[in-house]
Amino acid sequence: MTTITVIGGGSWATAIIKILSENNVQIRWWLRDRTAVEHIRKHHYNPDYLRDVRLSPRKVKTFTKITDALNGAEYVILAIPAAFVQEPLSSLTAKHFEGKRLISAIKGMIPEKHCLVTDWLEERFEVPISQIAVIAGPCHAEEVALEKQSYLTIASTNEACAAHFADLMKCHFVMARPLVDLYGVEYAAVMKNIVALACGISHGLGYGDNFQAVLVSNAMQEIKRFVDAVDPRPRDLSASAYLGDLLVTAYSQFSRNRTFGNMIGRGYSVQSAQMEMKMIAEGYYAVNSIFEMNKKYKVDMPITEATYKILYERENPSTEIGKLKLRLQ
Missing domain, CATH: 3.40.50.720 (NAD(P)-binding Rossmann-like Domain)
Structure with missing residues (x-):
């Protein structure tokens, strides 16, 4: 046994x-x-x-x-x-x-x-x-x-x-x-929490499903760029360990990162959102780490950058998501 x-x-x-x-x-x-x-x-x-x-x-x-x-x-x-x-x-x-x-x-x-x-x-x-x-x-x-x-x-x-x-x-x-693919799976798991924060923020601001679909598809590209830079090797990011985990975290009612982001989009401060939630939103800490890491790799990461500015530089969520939507394709 x-x-x-x-x-x-x-x-x-x-x-x-x-x-x-x-x-x-x-x-x-x-x-x-x-x-x-x-x-x-x-x-x-x-x-x-x-x-x-x-x-x-x-x-x-x-x-x-x-x-x-x-x-x-x-x-x-x-x-x-x-x-x-x-x-x-x-x-x-x-x-x-x-x-x-x-x-x-x-x-x-x-x-x-x-x-x-x-x-x-x-x-x-x-x-x-x-x-x-x-x-x-x-x-x-x-x-x-x-x-x-x-x-x-x-x-x-x-x-x-x-x-x-x-x-x-x-x-x-x-x-x-x-x-x-230990590192690819682990980095993707970290980054999908950042994406869920961004999805929650945009939902809290009143953006709908159409915008979120574009946001998530762009996020998958952003994850690929970063993971390939940090640990370059062949991998299929459409597999459930990557894309599936991203989708459930970005869309599910059980996603604590999406919930945390939604509160920020609705006007909560970071401290107020943290106090109200009984569970930890890993993405809050992860976005700072990925942002700092990317100073070395210099990967194009507009979703991570927007989320970082909202949470750590206290930029206006509406303004930053408004800038982000112009960079999405």
């Missing part, structure tokens, strides 16, 4: 545990909140996220001490927002991850370093990149909770690692397939 540690207590961590529980695995779940841990042990559901998901006490064991949760694990899944992943892992060393495969379920970048989570893990804990993978969509936690048909891509430079973990993530309502 495969033993898997899941680090994080949010909706995506809960959804991943639901999927894994469909298979013959043992799950060791670390949550920061001791009250939530005690509640899960007693009532077998997460009191804060996806409360309808019932958790098997036979397969799922909860921990408040992260080193205990890591004991005996073959895989370690990180499901904490990128902006906050460093602190709970700060007490750990490379030795804690020896012989383990790390799976990032994080669709963001380390803000202070402007780097991918996988690159940070490789550097910080000396884990070979061949032992690291990422989980990509298109897949929202809320639909997993409802057991609606969903699709996942497990990307790694190590095809065997990706294939084995993809098998663990398959069940009657989830299809999962391996892919070797």
Whole structure:
């Protein structure tokens, strides 16, 4: 039986545990909140996220001490927002991850370093990149909770690692397939959140479906230009791991990035929108990182630039989207 540690207590961590529980695995779940841990042990559901998901006490064991949760694990899944992943892992060393495969379920970048989570893990804990993978969509936690048909891509430079973990993530309502384009999938997952912010902002301003269709199609071109500059290699960006993930994040009612952007378009300040949302919009931090990275690559990225100016330079959303619409084709 495969033993898997899941680090994080949010909706995506809960959804991943639901999927894994469909298979013959043992799950060791670390949550920061001791009250939530005690509640899960007693009532077998997460009191804060996806409360309808019932958790098997036979397969799922909860921990408040992260080193205990890591004991005996073959895989370690990180499901904490990128902006906050460093602190709970700060007490750990490379030795804690020896012989383990790390799976990032994080669709963001380390803000202070402007780097991918996988690159940070490789550097910080000396884990070979061949032992690291990422989980990509298109897949929202809320639909997993409802057991609606969903699709996942497990990307790694190590095809065997990706294939084995993809098998663990398959069940009657989830299809999962391996892919070797680790960096392309991870950068696309980061950038689709930026696009969802832009879609939400434009919707909040009153733009309709026609404009959003053009915005998303241009965004796919923007993602291709950037990913090809950062990690040039053959890849089909029309595949579900890229285009599918972009579409669901740009259009879905469950997209927290679209929701955050919609609030900005309707006149909320960044601080007000962050306070009202109970979940993290990864795109807010990602747009700053991608903008800073692009100072080196100098890729034409009008959607990223407009979103950055609105969120970080406090430019008027109506003015910036008005400028952006003239640059779209």
